[in-house]
Amino acid sequence: MVAAAPLDVPRLAAGDRFVLRAWDFGDLPLVREASSDDYIPLITTVPSAYSEAAGEAFVQRQWERASTGSGYPFVIVRVEDGRPLGMVGLWLRDQGEGRTSLGYWLAGSARGQGIAAEALRAVARWALDDLQIPRLQLHVEPWNVASQRTAERVGFQREGLLRSWQQVGEERRDMIMYSMLGVDLSSPAAG
Numbered sequence: 001m002v003a004a005a006p007l008d009v010p011r012l013a014a015g016d017r018f019v020l021r022a023w024d025f026g027d028l029p030l031v032r033e034a035s036s037d038d039y040i041p042l043i044t045t046v047p048s049a050y051s052e053a054a055g056e057a058f059v060q061r062q063w064e065r066a067s068t069g070s071g072y073p074f075v076i077v078r079v080e081d082g083r084p085l086g087m088v089g090l091w092l093r094d095q096g097e098g099r100t101s102l103g104y105w106l107a108g109s110a111r112g113q114g115i116a117a118e119a120l121r122a123v124a125r126w127a128l129d130d131l132q133i134p135r136l137q138l139h140v141e142p143w144n145v146a147s148q149r150t151a152e153r154v155g156f157q158r159e160g161l162l163r164s165w166q167q168v169g170e171e172r173r174d175m176i177m178y179s180m181l182g183v184d185l186s187s188p189a190a191g
């Protein structure tokens with residue numbers, strides 16, 4: 001297999017109030033807060049038991065994803081004070097098929113203000129417009145209404161239920177498949 005080229009994680013504006021940028025060790029407080037969440041460690045490699053070493057290893061894994069070409073991991077940062085609030089990532093495993101997937105989470109203290117939609121919208125536009133990726137995909141659990149609303153606000157279309165799609169913790173879980181194509185950029189939601 002030919003190794004994928006290393007990726008430069010760009011700095012992207014997400015509306016006026018947020019920027020997306022590469023991870024650094026200054027983001028460890030965010031990893032610590034995410035570690036204490038019930039769900040985030042189940043669907044990501046955020047450690048469920050936080051230590052400085054585990055936090056640093058998480059940040060190093062994000063650098064590795066970029067350096068090995070497997071995806072673009074972004075920190076969502078508030079412009080006003082530089083505070084890191086969450087993560088959004090564009091994962092390229094199926095890029096050869098013209099499909100990439102996205103994932104996102106926010107620290108508990110940053111939720112309830114629609115911030116994930118702003119971050120997701122910025123990455124989706126960049127992926128469709130600048131990277132010219134034909135199809136973006138998201139997998140969301142049926143109970144996760146906040147995430148479904150986030151996807152829909154950005155212009156993702158709900159396609160169907162994938163039964164027993166993914167192992168989450170101890171269980172197989174159903175996932176709703178969402179997609180977004182270039183044509184969806186002109187929907188009012190895509191802004």
Ligand SMILES: CC(C)(COP(=O)(O)OP(=O)(O)OC[C@H]1O[C@@H](n2cnc3c(N)ncnc32)[C@H](O)[C@@H]1OP(=O)(O)O)[C@@H](O)C(=O)NCCC(=O)NCCS
Pocket residue numbers: 039040104105106107110111112113114115116117139140141144145146147149150153
């Ligand atoms: C999903 C997540 C990123 C959304 O964060 P957020 O930007 O703070 O989202 P908000 O709380 O502002 O909610 C977004 C929308 O969902 C609605 N919503 C949130 N919780 C809801 C609920 N329980 N029932 C109905 N609607 C709900 C909000 O009213 C808002 O609606 P609007 O778009 O009409 O204004 C955040 O909840 C999170 O990090 N969860 C844990 C990790 C996760 O689930 N990641 C996604 C995996 S697919």
